[in-house]
Amino acid sequence: MNSETFAICEQIVSTAYVRQGVQARRTHEQLIRLLLEKGKCPEEGWEESTIELFLHELAVMDSNNFLGNCGVGEREGRVASGMVGRRHYRLIHGIGRSGDIAAVQPKAAGSSLLNKLTNSVTLDILKLAGVRMVSSCFVVPMATGMSLTLCFLTLRHKRPKAKCIIWPRIDQKSCFKSMITAGFEPVVIENILEGDELRTDLQAVEAKIQELGADNVLCVHSTTSCFAPRVPDRVEELAQICAKYDIPHIVNNAYGVQSSKCMHLIQQGARVGRIDAFVQSLDKNFMVPVGGAIIAGFDESFIHEISKMYPGRASASSSLDVLITLLSLGINGYKQLLKERKDMYVYLANELKKLAEAHEETLLETPHNPISLDAKASSLRSKSTVDATTFLGPQKYLNCVCLCRVVPRGSVQTVNGYTFKGFMSHASDYPCAYLNAASAIGIKKQDVDLFIKRLDKCLKTLKKEAVNVSQGTETENLNSQNDVDVEELCEI
Amino acid sequence: MNSETFAICEQIVSTAYVRQGVQARRTHEQLIRLLLEKGKCPEEGWEESTIELFLHELAVMDSNNFLGNCGVGEREGRVASGMVGRRHYRLIHGIGRSGDIAAVQPKAAGSSLLNKLTNSVTLDILKLAGVRMVSSCFVVPMATGMSLTLCFLTLRHKRPKAKCIIWPRIDQKSCFKSMITAGFEPVVIENILEGDELRTDLQAVEAKIQELGADNVLCVHSTTSCFAPRVPDRVEELAQICAKYDIPHIVNNAYGVQSSKCMHLIQQGARVGRIDAFVQSLDKNFMVPVGGAIIAGFDESFIHEISKMYPGRASASSSLDVLITLLSLGINGYKQLLKERKDMYVYLANELKKLAEAHEETLLETPHNPISLDAKASSLRSKSTVDATTFLGPQKYLNCVCLCRVVPRGSVQTVNGYTFKGFMSHASDYPCAYLNAASAIGIKKQDVDLFIKRLDKCLKTLKKEAVNVSQGTETENLNSQNDVDVEELCEI
Amino acid sequence: MNSETFAICEQIVSTAYVRQGVQARRTHEQLIRLLLEKGKCPEEGWEESTIELFLHELAVMDSNNFLGNCGVGEREGRVASGMVGRRHYRLIHGIGRSGDIAAVQPKAAGSSLLNKLTNSVTLDILKLAGVRMVSSCFVVPMATGMSLTLCFLTLRHKRPKAKCIIWPRIDQKSCFKSMITAGFEPVVIENILEGDELRTDLQAVEAKIQELGADNVLCVHSTTSCFAPRVPDRVEELAQICAKYDIPHIVNNAYGVQSSKCMHLIQQGARVGRIDAFVQSLDKNFMVPVGGAIIAGFDESFIHEISKMYPGRASASSSLDVLITLLSLGINGYKQLLKERKDMYVYLANELKKLAEAHEETLLETPHNPISLDAKASSLRSKSTVDATTFLGPQKYLNCVCLCRVVPRGSVQTVNGYTFKGFMSHASDYPCAYLNAASAIGIKKQDVDLFIKRLDKCLKTLKKEAVNVSQGTETENLNSQNDVDVEELCEI
C-alpha cells in the first residue's frame, strides 16, 4: 500500500488508527531500507512477519508475478503447482544469467535483489566470523565438493599445463572426488603424527612441489574443518609456500565458519601468503537444508571469474534459505549460536573425558581441533578374538544410534582408483581406534547429555559383548544392524 | 517498500529492471486501491500473491505486529504458537469492540479494515445475487441459528410484551432452536400440500396473528432455502402480512444466496412488505468453513442495533475466510459458480428422473424449490413387513454413502419439548417416503454422475433386500451401519 | 503410511534405513496415541512437525477430504479458495451439530475428534490451573460476553420467572451487555472501598436478593479478573450466598486462568458454595486470536444443557487455535508462561513503584488483584484549570503509546440506558485518577522496561504541560491524538 491507499483507508476506519498503522508499517520498512542500503546482516533478527513482507515485495517485482504479463518466450517463470510456487515465495526465476551466476536478470528484479543481497549479507558474516580481509563471495546451489570442482575448473584456464593438485590427506570422499571430477590428479600428502594430532607435513608439501615443478601443480588444496585427531591444516604456512612458488591455493573450509580458529587461519593465510578462494558449506554453517556453498576470496576479479564459469541460471533456493536464516537470526542470533557451540565443545570435552575415564579410556589430546573430539576406544579395538565382522556391529550401532562415528584401525578403501590405508582415520596407521564426536552449530546441552548417557550404555554393552566374544559366545545380535532397536535406546 | 527503498534497489540491480518491478508492483497495488476505494468485490478474481500481499499489509497495521510495541494491557494480541499466528495471517485482534461487532478498534487498524471491507464486499454480493435493495449487513462468526437468536434478542428490546414467534414449519433443528434459545415460544404453522409441494399456509399465519394479538408476536420467522418437497415460504405475502399487522419479519435464508429465486423472494418481500433482517450462512453460500453468517437488512439502523447486541469482540476468522474467497473468485468467479449450480440442478433433475423411471419410481414435482429434488421411494416405503428398525439400515446406508438424505414416513421427534410428527418431511403426514438430493454451490458434474451410479446400485440392493425382508430373511447386514463398506461402494 | 507401504519402501531404500524411519515415525505416533488415550495436554510441548502430522491425520478423516466423495447434500465442506482450505488444515466441517455444539458429526470424524480433544485438553488445563473440581467444559467460538449471554439464556429455561441478574459492578462493557443481550435487567451492586481496593459489598448483595425475592433473580454474576483498584469478587462468599438462597451463580473469569488466585477463588467457591458455570476468554488466557471462550462448570449435565443451547454448527477455528497452542506449549510450557507472568507482575510492581516515587506519586495498594496495578496520577488529576477536553489528550496519548490505561475521575457513561458515574473506575467516586498497567500472560521483561521508560517520558511531558495549562498556555498538541508521534516515542 502507499500514501494514496492509506488516505482511502482513513475514510474507512478512523484517521488516527490508520496513522498508527502506517507508523507501525514504517518500523518494518525501516528495517528493509537499512538492509538494502547497507547490504549487511541486521544486528537484531527480524520477525517472521517482516521477512515475509520483504519476500512478498521481492516476488511482486519478478515478471512472472506481473499481472499484465504475456509470455511467449521459452521460459516464463510459470509454475504448475501452487504448493511449489508458495514454498519459493513465488520467486521462480532463479539466480544469475547464462553468462554469470552472480549477474542480475532482466525479467526478475526481485530475484536479482535476492541474489545480490544474499551475497552481500553472507560476505558481511564471513567478515564478522573472522576473515576480515575477504572481499568477495557468492552463494552457489551446489555441494561444497562440487563448488571446489568449479574452482579447480576455473584455475585450469589460468594454468593449462597443470595436471595435479597437492592435497594434505583428509579422509572425506567429497573433497577428494572434487579433484577427480575436475579432471586432476590428487597428490596425497600424508599427515604427520604430533602427539595425538595429525598435522600437515609442510616439508613433504614443499618437496612435492619441487619434485613436480610448480607449473605442473594446479593448486594446493588445504582443509580447515575436519574430524579429530586430524587438525586443521597449517593454512598460514601453506599460504606462504603457495606465495613462494606462485601456486594457487584453494581452502576447503567446509564447516569452518562456525569456528573462529578456522576463520582465523584463513585470515592469517591471506595476510601472510596466498589464498585464492575458500569454500564453505551453507548447511553445515548456517543450519539450512543441504546443498549450497559459499565461494569466497580476496581478489574480486578471481571470484568473479569463478561465478562466470557456472553455465546457466541456478536455483535461488539455497540463497533464499540462507537469507531468511540470517535475517531471522540477525548478527546477535548468529553470534549467540557460535558462542553456544563453543561452550558446548568445552562441555562435551569435559563430559567425554569423565566418561572415558570411568571406562578406563582416555580422550585424545587434539587442542588444535576446535570442533571435534575423540575418545580412545580400547574396548572397541580389534583384538585377535574379535574379528572385523564382529566389529562392524558396534560401529554401525553407535553410528546410527548416537549419531557419532566410531573409527576402527586399519580399514582400507579404494576411491576412484586411489587406495587409502586406514581410511576414515586420516592416516595409514593411526595408533588406536577411537570414537569421534563433534560440537557443531546448533548443538544443545541436551544433545550432549543424551549422547553421553547412550554412549555409557553402549560401552557397557560392548564390553560385556567383548567378554562374550573372547569366550566364544554368539554375537549375532550386535552384528546385524537390522536388530538395533533405536527406540529402546532412545528411551534411555 | 516505498520510493525511497526502490531508489536504493536501483543501485543494487539496474534501474531499468527495478522500474519494471515497481510497475509490476503497481498492478497489484492498483487492485488493492480499487478495493479500498469502492468497497466492492472485484470483477476478476485476484491472484493469491495479491491477496497475500494485501493481508500482509493489513497485518502490519495491527499493534501486535508493531515492532516497537510494549504491552502492559490485559490483551495484547500476543500469540504463543507460530502456527496459529501464521494461519491467521497475524491478524489477531478479531473484529469489533465490546460495544459493537461492526466497530473499528483502536489498536488494530488492519483488523478493522478487514472487518469493514468484508461487510462492504458481502453487501455488494448480496445485491448482485438479487437483493438489490439491501442497505446494510455484517458478518458474524456464529452459526445461522445463533445469528437468528441474536436477531430475536434484539427484537425483544423493541417488543417487550411479545412472547412468541410465528414460524411456518421447516424440519431443521437449528432454526427451531434459535427461537427456543432466545427464550421465545415458537408457534408452528403447518404447511399445506399443493400437488407434491409443501407450501406456506398464509391463512393460518394470519389467523394465528389475530388469535394471539399482534403485540404478543415478536416476529414472523420465515424460510427460503429448504429441502424439497417443502418449497421456499411465500415470503412476499408474509412480508405483506407483517406490514399489515406491524410485526417484524426475520427471514432464514440459510443457503439461499446461491439461488436467484430465494434472493428474488427477499427482494420482493422488502419491496412490497416488511422484512427486518435476513440471515444467511457463510459456509453454505460461499464455500468457506462452517461457522459464520451474514445478517442483512434494509434499515441500516436496525442492522446496527443487532451488531451492537453482540457483547465483546468476535473472531475475525469467518470474515477473513469470506474475504479471501470473494477476492480470489471475483464477481465473475462467483457468478460462474452460481451458474454451474443452476445447470447442475437441471442435470441432476434429469438424471434423477431417468433413474427413478428405471426403478419404476417418480420424481416429486416441486418446481418452486430451486435447489433440492426428491425421488419417491416406494421401495423404501415402510410396508407392514418392514418395520422401523429395518428401515434404519438403508437410510443410514444412503445417507453416509451417497451423502443424500432418505426421508421415511411417520417418524416422530421431540425437540426441546415440542413434538414433530413426520419429522424430516416438514409435514405431519407427507404421503410418501422419498429420497432427497440437492444441487448446492460447488457441485460438479462428476458428483451427480457418481451419485446416480451409487444410487442405482443402492436401489437394486435394497429391492433385493426388500424381497428378502418380506420373505422373512435376515437383514442384519444392512441394519448395522458398521458393516457398510464405504470403500467398496466408492469403487463403483 | 502403514506396514504394507513401509515394506515397499524397504525395496526402494535399504531395509535398515526404512526401519529407522519407521521407528522415528513411531515417536510421533506415540505422542498422538497418548493424547487420544489420555485426552490430556502433554507434559512437553510437541514439535510443529508432530502437530501438523496430527492435523493432517484428522483432516483426511473428514468427508470433504474423502477422495471418492460425491456431494449432493446442501453442505459438503467444499472450499472455493485453496488459501482458506490450507489455513484451516482442511478441517472444514466446524464443530457440533444443530442439536449440540459439543456433539460429534456423522460426516466429520476428524473435526469431531478435534472438538472432543480440545474440550478434554482445556479441561485438563483448567484443573491444573487451580480449579481441580471442574468436571466439564467446552470451547465455544464466541466472545466471553456472548458466552455469558448463552449461560443466561440457558438459565432462563430453568427459572422462567426470573427477570434480573445481580451483578457487583465492574466497568467493562461486554459483561454488562451480556445481561442486556440475554434480555435481563442487571441489578448493579456498587463496590465498597477498603483501603485503596474496591471490593464486593456482600451485605448489599444479600439485601438485594431478599428485596427482590430469590425466584426473581436469574443468577448472581460475579467477576474474578479485573483492573485494579477493583479486586476479584469475594467469589467464595457469593457462592455461599447463592447456595443459601438456591440462586445460580455464573462467574466471569475473563482472563483469570492465568492467575492462580482467580482460579483458587473459583475452586473454593465451588467447594463451599454454588457456582453453576465460569466463563473464560481463550485469547486472554491462551495467547490465541480473539473470539473464543471456554464455558466450564462442576455439573456435567448443566454444562451440557448450555452446549445444547447453541443452535447450529459452530466454527472450529477457536478450538483449532487453542489445541495447536496447548500441544505446542505442553503443560511445562504453559506453566512457564504462568510463572513468567507472575514474576513480571512483581517486577512491574517494583518498577512502577520506583517510578511513581520519583514523580512523587504513589502506587495504590491492591494486594488482592493478582494481575493489574495502578499508579496514582495526581499530575493527571483534573484540576479546575484542566478541563475534561484537556485531559482527553494525555489519556489517549498514554493509551495508544504505552498501551496502558489512564483512568480519570468522574467520567459518566450511559450504556444501554444505564448510567454509570465514574465509569472505568468501577466506582461512582473513586478518590483519585490513576494509571493502570497489567502483567498479562506473554509479557516480557522488555515490555515492562520499555513501558517504564515511556511512561517516565510521558509523565515529564505532562507535568510540563500541566504547568503550561495552569498558566493558560495552549495544549493543542496533546489534545489532538492525530499529532501523537508514536514512532518518536517508540524510539525511546
Next chain:
Amino acid sequence: MNSETFAICEQIVSTAYVRQGVQARRTHEQLIRLLLEKGKCPEEGWEESTIELFLHELAVMDSNNFLGNCGVGEREGRVASGMVGRRHYRLIHGIGRSGDIAAVQPKAAGSSLLNKLTNSVTLDILKLAGVRMVSSCFVVPMATGMSLTLCFLTLRHKRPKAKCIIWPRIDQKSCFKSMITAGFEPVVIENILEGDELRTDLQAVEAKIQELGADNVLCVHSTTSCFAPRVPDRVEELAQICAKYDIPHIVNNAYGVQSSKCMHLIQQGARVGRIDAFVQSLDKNFMVPVGGAIIAGFDESFIHEISKMYPGRASASSSLDVLITLLSLGINGYKQLLKERKDMYVYLANELKKLAEAHEETLLETPHNPISLDAKASSLRSKSTVDATTFLGPQKYLNCVCLCRVVPRGSVQTVNGYTFKGFMSHASDYPCAYLNAASAIGIKKQDVDLFIKRLDKCLKTLKKEAVNVSQGTETENLNSQNDVDVEELCEI
C-alpha cells in the same frame, strides 16, 4: 495414526464415524502405496492434501525429525529458521551421499525415498513423452549447462586423450560455456540454410571428425530444442555418425520434453545410432522454479557413472519441486499441458501470420521447429540510416514488454574468447532480422492474444519511428530503455 490409535478414536467419537474416516484415509494411502509400488507418475493428479500427507510421512522418517535425536556429528539437519524448515516440508538432508548423488543416505530414509521416487517418476514421464527406450535418469539441482559440464567431465575419464567437442552451432551461451567450463575446446560446426531453416551440416560434422581423429573428440554435442529459424539438430544422423566413429554423443534437450518431435528425435537416435546421455531443464519442461535438470540415458551404468561424479550431497529442492508438480498434475494433467502447448503453437503461428501479413511482413517457414516461430522484421532491419544504437531501443523494448526476442542481423559477440558473427541468429549471416516467439508449456490463449495486440502496437510505433529516423528525427525515447512505459503498454 495406526489401527491402535483408531481404536482409541472410536471411544471418543462413534465407531461408525471413525471407520468411515479410516476408510477415507485409506483412499489417500492407496495412492501413496501405488506410487511407491510402481514408481510411476499417477494417472490422475493428487489433491494437495494427499501430497502434503505424503511429504509429512517422508519427513518424519528423516533423522532430523526423529524426536529422540541427539546430534554430535558435524551435520545434523538442524534448521535455525522455522520458515526454512517449513518451506522444505522439513526434508533437510538433501539427496545423495558424498559418493553418489543418486545414493540413499543412512540418516534420511525419507529424503532418500524422495530422491529415488523423483528419479523413477521422471523416468516414467520421459518414456511417456516419447523416449521409450530411456533406461535411467536422475534429477540434479544444477542448470542444464552445468549438468552438461558434468557429463563432459565424466567422459574425460573414459577418453583421456580427447580435447575437443564437436558442436553444431546454437547461439545460447550456457551450452557453449558448458564445454568451456569442462575444459574442452568447442569445435563449432556452422549450420546450413535450407529454405528459411538453419539445419545441421552433417557432412561438415563428419569431415571434422576425420580431420581431428575420432580419439581426439570427446563427444558430439547436439541440440534439439532451439529458437527458430534454427531447427532441432539431425539427431538421428548424428547418432549414426557417432556410432560409426565410436564417439560419445551428448544431447542438449533443454526444453525438448514438452515437444513430441524433440523426444522422437532422441528415441530414434538411440534406436539407430548412439546417444550416451541427454539433458533437459526441469523448469522449462515442468513449470518449476529455475535450477534443476534431468540427466538421462540408455545405458544405466554410464548414467550411474555421471551420478557418481557429483562430489557431495546435493539440494533436494529441485527434486521436491518436480515430484510435487508431477503428483499434482498426474499423467493426464501433464499430457493436457503438452496438448495445450501444441494447440497454442498452431494458434500462435496463425495469429502471427495474419499480423505479419497485415504489416507486409512474412512468417519464416520453419516446419522442423515444433516450439518457436519467427516473423521477418523488415521494419526492424538495420538500414544504413538506422544504426546499431538506434536499433537497440526497439529490441529491448520488445524484449521487455512482449517478452519475445528481436533478432537483428550481423551482431557480433565474443564468448570466452570465441567470436560469433551474427550472434543470436545461429548463423554468421542470416538473410534477415526477425522477431521470435515461442509456444512453451503453460502458455494460454490470452498470452498469445495479448502478445499479438502488443506486437501490433509496437510495429506501428516502430514503423513511424523508422520513418522519423530515416528523416533524421530524434529517437531518444526509444533508445532509452528507462523510458519504456511497461504499464502503459500493458493496458492495451
